[in-house]
Amino acid sequence: MYAPFLRDSAIPFTMTLDYTMALAIQEWPAWAPFDGEKDRRAWLEVEGDAYKRAAHLFPWSDRTKQSLIKDYGVPEDKITVIGNAGQFRQPYEGPNPSAPPAALQRVGLGPAKGRYCAGGVPASETNNAGRDACDYRYSERDYRARRDLPRPPRASCRAGADAGVRSAARAGPLRAIRQFPGRRHELRRPLHCRRPGGMPEIVDHGVNGLVLEETTPDTLAEAIVSLLGPCAA
Structure with missing residues (x-):
């Protein structure tokens, strides 16, 4: 959300953008x-002029x-709509392990999600990524917390996940998986997100992911179990 030139200029330019400020005002105050x-x-006027x-x-x-x-x-x-992309400097080219069933998610209610999912799919594991992940000290089997994963483990963790969970960030992007939606699509793994703010526009509900109206631990x-269940069968 910026203007390459604040005043009239003869230099042609194009812009790529994920959101507009008008959408941010509606969904991300x-x-x-x-x-x-x-x-x-005043902002909307300058922004609109740039567009x-x-x-x-x-x-x-x-x-x-x-x-x-x-x-x-x-x-x-x-x-022209170009879609979302991972935009990684070095595309992941490693293996895509399939077992055990695993879910990768942003932090937030992590222990509860991990506990409930473990009950529904006992052989599964839940991996958390984000700045606050290390604050969780959940000892139940197959629950792992990760914090700002370095590139190789981060890539393999993504590739090994049978389901990705992306909810709206409450305090800004989390560095560990800030490009999470595009990367999940690149690896063709199911994605959960919430509306509003979870980028539901990049998910076809029931086709390449699920869009949830609410994100309580239960829902x-x-x-997650609905996606991991077939993997565990």
Whole structure:
């Protein structure tokens, strides 16, 4: 969400974006900390001007495309949806282990998720990733907490997961799996996310993942078990 040129310029430019500020205001108020209505309008005006002056826009989702059209008046023929990508410097080329069934998730209610999932699929394991993962000291079998995994273990942990869980970050992106959605798609593993804010627009519900309306320990565990169950059979 920035303007390459604040004033008129003859230099052509394009932009790629995952969200617009209009969407952030609706779904992520913490990412739109304006001092007041005047400040908010001023930002949207400059942002919209940058979009209109761009030669072409490449949003990551159709939802962002619709925001560009509806909220900023950008002509549809100037927009091409390119989808989400992992954008890793070194694409993972290692094996994709299949056993035991495993789920990789962001932190948050981690012990509860791990406990409930272990009850539904006893042979499974739950791996947490994120800055706060080391705060959990959960000793039950097959529950592992990870914190800012270095690249090789992080990649193998992703590849070995039969299901990925992505909920909305409450305090900003978590470095360990900040590109989690795109990477899960690249490895063709089922993905859970929540609405709003969990990027449900990149998931076809029931096809390549599940979109959950609420993310309580019970609902998350049930959804994870529904994916891990066939893997354990």
